[in-house]
Amino acid sequence: MNFKSASQIYVFMSFMMALGNSIMFTTSGIYHVASLGLNPFELVLMGTILELTVLIFEGITGVVADTYSRKVSVIIGMFILGAGFAVEGSILWLHGLVSVISVFAWVVISQLLFGIGWTFVSGANTAWMVDEAGEERAGTILMKSQRMSLVASLMGIACSVGLSTASPNLTFLAGGFLYAALGVALVFWMKETKFMRKQHALQESHFKRMLGTWLEGAGVVRRQPLLLAMVAVTLLGGAASEGYDRLWQSLLITGIGLPDLPVSLAAWFGIVSAAATLLGLAGVRLAEKKMDMASRRMVSVAMFWFTLIRVAAILSLAAATNFVWALLSVLVVSAARSVSEPVYDTWLNMNLESKTRATVLSMVSQSDALGQTAGGPVVGWIGSRLSVRASVLTAGVLLLPVLGVFGRMARRKKSHQQNQS
Template identity: 85%
Template sequence: MNRKSASQIYIFMSFMMALGNSIMFTTSGIYHVSTLGLNPFELVLMGTVLELTVLIFEGITGVVADTYSRKISVIIGMFILGAGFAVEGSILWLHGLVSVISVFAWVVISQLLFGIGWTFVSGANTAWMVDEAGEEHAGAILMKSQRMSLIATLLGIACSVGLSAAAPNLTFLTGGILYAALGIALFFWMKETGFVRKGHASHESHFRRMLGTWLDGAGVVRRQPLLLAMIAVTLLSGAASEGYDRLWQSFLITGVGMPGLPVPIAVWFGVVSAAATLIGLIGVRLAEKKMDMGSRRAISAAMFWFTLIRIAAILSLAFATNFAWAILSVLVVSAARSVSEPVYDTWLNMNLESQTRATVLSMVSQSDALGQTAGGPVVGWIGSRASVRASILTAGVLLLPVLGVFGRIARQKKGDQQRETPS
C-alpha cells in the first residue's frame, strides 16, 4: 500500500472517530442525567467501569494486533464500539424489553463494550499507519490527523446540539451508526502490506503466540530506560488529567463563579469548548508549518515545552481569582494538549519496534488507564477534604515528573547531536 493511500485512510478514520465522539459526548450529560436519571455516584462509577475495562483488555488486544493483524484488530474494534454506542442510545427501549436488567446495568454493559472496542482500536490504528506510511512520515500524518480531528469536533458540536434537542438518545444512536459504517468502509479500503507477522512454530497454540508477543513488547520497554520511565510517569499524567478533566467545570462554577449574565451555564461551556477547539486547531496548524516532525531532538524539545506550558496553565487556573483569568488558563491547557498529542504519539513511535509496536502502545495506554482509575479519585478526594482549588493544584504538581523526563530526553538528544556533529 502506498504512503499517500495509508495517510488518507488514517486521516479519514481519525476524522470520523472524532466526529462520532463529538456528536455523542458534547451533550452526553443531558442524556445521562435528564433522560436516564443517573445520580452522581453512578456517573463516576460509569467512568470507573470504562477505565477498568481498558486497563484489563488493553494489553490483550494490543497483543492480538501484533500477533495476527492490525487491520483486523481495528475493524473488530469499530464494530464493537458501534454496538456499544447503539446499546447506550437504546437503553430505555432495552430496559422496557428486558425489565429485569436495570437502566444502570444497561449503562454498564454499554461501557464494557465501549472499553473493549476501544482497546482493539487503540495502538493498532497508529501501528498500522506507521508500518504502511513509514516512520519518517508518521509525524506529519499524525499532526494533520489531529487538525482534521479538531475540525470534525467542531462539526460534531453543532450536530450534537441539534440531535439532542430532537431526542437526547439520538446522539449515541448516530455515533453507533457512524462507527459501524466506518468498520464497513475500512474492511474494503484498508490494506495491510507493511506488517509482517512474527514467525511461530506450527505446533504453538494461539495463547503461546500471544504470550510471546507480549513478552517481546515488555522486553522492548525494559531495554529502553527512558521508555520505561515514560510508562511510569504516565501513571501520574493519567491521574492529573482525570482530576483536571472532572473538576475544571466545577471549579469555574463553585470556585471562581460564572459571569452575572443571562446566559445558561450549558451555553457557556459550549462556547468554551468551541473556542478551545478553534485555538487548538490554530496551534496544530502552526506546529505543522514550523516543526520538523522527523527530528527526534525537535520533538523531544517540543514535548518539554508543551508539558511546561500545560503545567503552568493548570497552576494558573488553581490560583485564578476571576472568570476571565480562569477561562484563559483553561484555553491554554486545551491548546497545549491538542498540539502535544500528535507530537507525543510521534515520539513514542520513534522509539518502538514494528513487531511489538501495538503491544507497547497498549502498555502505555494501560498505564494511563491505571493512573486515571487509581489516581483520579485521590485528586477528587483532596477536593472533597480541602477544596476544588486544591485538587486543581494537585493535578498540576503531578505533571512535574513528566516535565523532568522530557527535559532529560531533550538534553540527551542535544548531547547526541553535538557528538555527531563534526568539529
C-alpha cells in the first residue's frame, strides 16, 4: 500500500478504528456487567458522562484542528483514545493497586479519556482528508472507507468473541493497543500539505486565535440557513438514535420475544449484528457503483430517501408483532444508516469552507451529543411510563424533520439546475 496517498491513509485509519471498536464493543456488556459488576443505572450514567464530555470538548478540539493542525489533532486523539481504552481494560488491576478509587470511578476516568480523545479525532480526520484529496473525491473516499469499516467490523466480531472468552478485559486492552499503534503509524505516514495556518494569528494569544476560528465557524453556520437547520435537526437525530440504539434489543427480548431455539442471547445478537453488517456492506457497495458522489443534487436526494427508509423501518419495528417482522425492520434500519453515514458526511463537507471545516464538523457533532444527552433520557422516560414500543415510535417521529431539510435541499438543487439549463 502507498501510504503517501491521503485517500489510502484515511481508509486505513477508518479500517483500524472500526476494527478496534468492533473488538471492544461487541462484547463490552459482558465485561461491564459480569466482570466489573456495573448496575443498570451505572451503565446509563457511563454513557451520559461520555456524551457530556464530547459535548464540552468537541468545540474546543475542533478549533484546535482548524487553528493549528488537523494532523496533530488526530494523532493526539489516537493516543488519548488508546490510553482511555487501556485504562478501561485494566480497571480491576488499577482498583487493586489504588483501592481508594472505586471501580466505577475508574470507569468514569476511562470515559472521560474516551470522550476527549474522540473529540480530537472527530471532524479533524475528515477535514484533513477533504483538504488533501479534494472535495470532488471526498464522497468516493468516504464511501470506500465505510465499506472497509464494515469489513473490519465483521473481523472484529470474531476477534471480540475469542478474546472475551479468554478474558473479557482483553478486548479493551487490544483496542487500546490498536489505537496507540495507529497513532504511531500516523506520525510517520500522515502528511499535511494543504492546510494553511493563518499567518497573522502567530502574534496573537492561543485563546484569541482559537476564539477567532470558532467565531468564523459559527459565522459559516449562521450564513447558511440549511446548515443551521441541519445543526438544529441533528439535536433531534441524536435523541432519536440514542433512544433507538438503547431500546431495540429490549423490544426484541421483552416486547416481541426471541424464537424458542437452543441459541444463547449473546449468540442471537451476534448473529443479528453480523447480518446487519453484511447487509450494510452490500448496500454501501451498491451505492458506490450507482451514485455520483460529486453531484450535490444526487447526494441530497439520496439523503432524503435513506432518511425516509430509516424512519419507515423504525416505525415498522414499533408496530411489529412477530420476530421476523421486527428482525427485518432492524436490518433495514442498520443498512440505511450504514449507507447514509458517508453520504451525509459528503453532503456536509460540500457546504463547508476549508478554513473552518473541522470547527463546523465539531459543532455538528456537538449538536448530536447534546441531542443524545438531553433527548435520549426523554425517549427512555416515555418507555418507562408507557412502553418500549412507544419509545421506539418516538425515536422514529423525531427523525421526521430531517426529511423536510433534505427534501428542501433537493428541490433547491433541482431548481438551480433548471435555471442554469
